[in-house]
Amino acid sequence: MRQLLDHGYCVLPGALTPKTIATLDGDLAPTFAQTPFCQGGFYGARTKRFGRLLARSPRAADLVMHPQILDIATEVLGPWCDCIQLNLTQAIALHPEALPQVPHRDQDMWRGTVGETEYLVNVMWPFTPYREENGTTLIWPDSHGAKALQPNPATDAVPIALDPGDALVFLGSTLHGAGGNRTDTIRRGAIVSYCLGWLKPYENQWLAYPPETARHFPRSLAALLGYRQHRPNLGNYEGQCPSILLDDRQAEPLGAIDALRPDQQALIDAHVATQRRTGR
Structure with missing residues (x-):
C-alpha cells in the first residue's frame, strides 16, 4: 500500500x-x-x-x-x-x-x-x-x-x-x-x-454475465459483478437488490425497499417522524 x-x-x-x-x-x-x-x-x-x-x-x-x-x-x-x-x-x-x-x-x-x-x-x-x-x-x-x-x-x-x-x-x-x-x-x-x-464500468458486467451465468458464481464474485446495490438504491432491480435474480425466481411484481446511506436514512426517519407527529 x-x-x-x-x-x-x-x-x-x-x-x-x-x-x-x-x-x-x-x-x-x-x-x-x-x-x-x-x-x-x-x-x-x-x-x-x-x-x-x-x-x-x-x-x-x-x-x-x-x-x-x-x-x-x-x-x-x-x-x-x-x-x-x-x-x-x-x-x-x-x-x-x-x-x-x-x-x-x-x-x-x-x-x-x-x-x-x-x-x-x-x-x-x-x-x-x-x-x-x-x-x-x-x-x-x-x-x-x-x-x-x-x-x-x-x-x-x-x-x-x-x-x-x-x-x-x-x-x-x-x-x-x-x-x-x-x-x-x-x-x-x-x-x-x-x-x-x-x-458506470468499462465492461457491461450484466451483459457479460447475465443472471443465468452469474448464479453459478460464488455470491461474493456475483456481488463484485454488480449483483448488489450501491447505496442509495443504485443498480437496483425493481427497487430491490439485483442479487434476487441469482435465486432463479420467475419475474414477479416486487415491492421496492429503501437502500440508503446512514445519513440519508436518518434524514428520512426524522421526516417520517415529523409527519406522523403533526399528522401531515
Whole structure:
C-alpha cells in the first residue's frame, strides 16, 4: 500500500503460481486465435483484446478474487464508495511490430474531478514474460493523484519486467501505456481492474454475465459483478437488490425497499417522524 500510494504502482512477485497462469492462458488460447486484431490507434492495430474472462475460464476467478489485491483495491477506493465493483477483465495479445501505446490515465474515461478522487485500481497479469523488448507496461512513477493535473510527468517511463504469476498493481490516476513489441514473439496477458461501485464500468458486467451465468458464481464474485446495490438504491432491480435474480425466481411484481446511506436514512426517519407527529 505504501509503494502504491507513494509512487502510483507496485509489483506483487509470485501473486499466483505460474501453473495457474499457464492453465488460464491455455483456456483462452482458442479465443486468442479466433479474435481479430483491434481497430483504432488506442487499442492497437497489432493487438488482440477480448473480455468476459470469467465466462471463458474458471481460472479467471483466481485473478479477480485474489484476496490481497481485493484488500488493496477496497482500501484505496473505500473512501469514495460503499463498495467496489469489477470494472473489466480483458485478455491482451501484443503481436510483433505493435507500436507503443499512447501514454494515458485510465481514470480519464470518466469526466470526474482530477487530483482528489481515485476512481480505479488496475492489475496487469502477464501470461508470458513481460520485458521492455516485447512491449511490457510502461509506468511513469509519481504521476498519480494530484500530479495528474500537471501537463507533463516529472519522471521518465519505467518498463516493468514481469513473469507469469507476478501482478503489477497501479492506480487509475497513474500515467502508463504498453510499450512496442520489437520481438518476433507474442506478448500475452490480462488486465483486471476495480472501480468505485457507483460508476458506470468499462465492461457491461450484466451483459457479460447475465443472471443465468452469474448464479453459478460464488455470491461474493456475483456481488463484485454488480449483483448488489450501491447505496442509495443504485443498480437496483425493481427497487430491490439485483442479487434476487441469482435465486432463479420467475419475474414477479416486487415491492421496492429503501437502500440508503446512514445519513440519508436518518434524514428520512426524522421526516417520517415529523409527519406522523403533526399528522401531515
